[in-house]
Amino acid sequence: MALIEYDSEMDINPMFASTHADVWQRLADCGTWWTGPQRVAAMSEVRAAFDCALCSERLENLSPSMIQGTHDFVSGLSEEAVDLVHRLTTDPGRLTQEWANATIGALGEERYVELAIIVCTQYVIDSFARCLGLSLAELPSPGDGIPSQVRPTDVGDVGAWVSQTVDKALANVSRAASLVPDTEVLWRDIVQCHYSRGPEFSELVWNRALSRPQVELLASTVSSLNECFY
Amino acid sequence: MSLLRASSEAIENEVKIEQLEDGANIEHGPALVRYAESAVRQDSDLPESRSHLLGVAGLQALVEAAATVSAFEGLNRLADVTGIQLDSGLADESADFRSELGIDAYAGAASTKSNGFAQRAGDVIGIFR
Numbered sequence: 001m002a003l004i005e006y007d008s009e010m011d012i013n014p015m016f017a018s019t020h021a022d023v024w025q026r027l028a029d030c031g032t033w034w035t036g037p038q039r040v041a042a043m044s045e046v047r048a049a050f051d052c053a054l055c056s057e058r059l060e061n062l063s064p065s066m067i068q069g070t071h072d073f074v075s076g077l078s079e080e081a082v083d084l085v086h087r088l089t090t091d092p093g094r095l096t097q098e099w100a101n102a103t104i105g106a107l108g109e110e111r112y113v114e115l116a117i118i119v120c121t122q123y124v125i126d127s128f129a130r131c132l133g134l135s136l137a138e139l140p141s142p143g144d145g146i147p148s149q150v151r152p153t154d155v156g157d158v159g160a161w162v163s164q165t166v167d168k169a170l171a172n173v174s175r176a177a178s179l180v181p182d183t184e185v186l187w188r189d190i191v192q193c194h195y196s197r198g199p200e201f202s203e204l205v206w207n208r209a210l211s212r213p214q215v216e217l218l219a220s221t222v223s224s225l226n227e228c229f230y
Numbered sequence: 231m232s233l234l235r236a237s238s239e240a241i242e243n244e245v246k247i248e249q250l251e252d253g254a255n256i257e258h259g260p261a262l263v264r265y266a267e268s269a270v271r272q273d274s275d276l277p278e279s280r281s282h283l284l285g286v287a288g289l290q291a292l293v294e295a296a297a298t299v300s301a302f303e304g305l306n307r308l309a310d311v312t313g314i315q316l317d318s319g320l321a322d323e324s325a326d327f328r329s330e331l332g333i334d335a336y337a338g339a340a341s342t343k344s345n346g347f348a349q350r351a352g353d354v355i356g357i358f359r
Binding site: 012013016084088089092093094095096097100113116117119120121123124125126127128130131132133159160161162164168170171172173176177187190191193194195201202203204205206208209210211212213214215216217218219220221222223224225226227228229230 | 245267287310320353355
């Protein structure tokens with residue numbers, strides 16, 4: 001039985017298809033700190049990072065900082081923005097606070113976080129397609145508008161590299177992107193669809209096609225391969 | 231890893247987290263691990279590992295596996311790029327195995343100031359307190 005009988009997520013599970021279609025288009029909307037065209041440009045850089053010679057060379061070396069150079073960029077985004085997108089896409093386990101501080105210094109804290117949300121959300125959708133042998137979706141058409149540049153008032157230093165909601169409701173990862181709430185909601189939607197699914201997250205026994213231990217085995221394996229401490 | 235152990239205990243399955251690469255004594259564990267490894271590394275082995283998982287666990291299980299792998303590809307990235315610390319409950323919950331499994335050697339460990347005290351939480355909410 002080969003999965004190539006299926007052309008899209010819709011053939012497999014409508015829940016994924018509808019969520020992906022909705023989130024995918026909203027990724028291209030005007031954000032709080034980046035315009036629609038800039039967000040789609042970032043999405044094009046995510047795709048380009050896999051063919052970037054600098055990223056490949058850095059992955060082969062003990063430390064990415066040992067290799068200097070220019071990324072194979074495909075957009076008009078700044079050098080720092082391209083570096084953030086490419087490194088987060090191809091080598092997330094070796095990001096350092098020193099690098100983050102320099103990037104935040106160049107982009108601004110809010111732009112750093114919004115760009116990170118775009119990359120991470122797109123990565124989930126693209127990865128799902130690759131996992132199932134499906135074609136990657138065409139990049140969405142950028143929306144119009146001018147970023148509002150409104151920073152939430154309930155954020156501050158909670159010990160992470162970026163400001164986050166001061167009130168801790170659940171896991172730290174669930175507030176990691178809270179500095180840009182209007183874009184964070186895309187991230188929440190995709191994680192809810194793929195993994196946590198509302199109150200079910202708090203239950204240790206799940207009634208899905210995979211048991212919770214099976215799901216957590218996959219989660220542990222991916223996190224181990226990515227050398228993710230969290 | 232903490233939720234792998236806690237959820238396995240909830241169904242009285244003797245999980246072996248030190249044998250993660252071999253499937254940790256989870257049903258279809260070897261096929262799931264092989265699939266996740268192929269997907270994350272984007273290996274040429276991915277179509278074969280996908281077909282194998284499909285054969286042993288079925289289509290809906292495969293789709294859930296793809297959903298989980300892709301979700302954690304994103305979750306790992308967001309955690310890394312924002313430099314979040316371990317929740318204190320998670321630090322406590324994982325204190326007894328992080329060092330042994332080499333997790334404390336990951337670059338992201340530098341973001342967490344407290345190693346925690348080895349003690350178990352009573353539920354999922356307690357792990358993330």
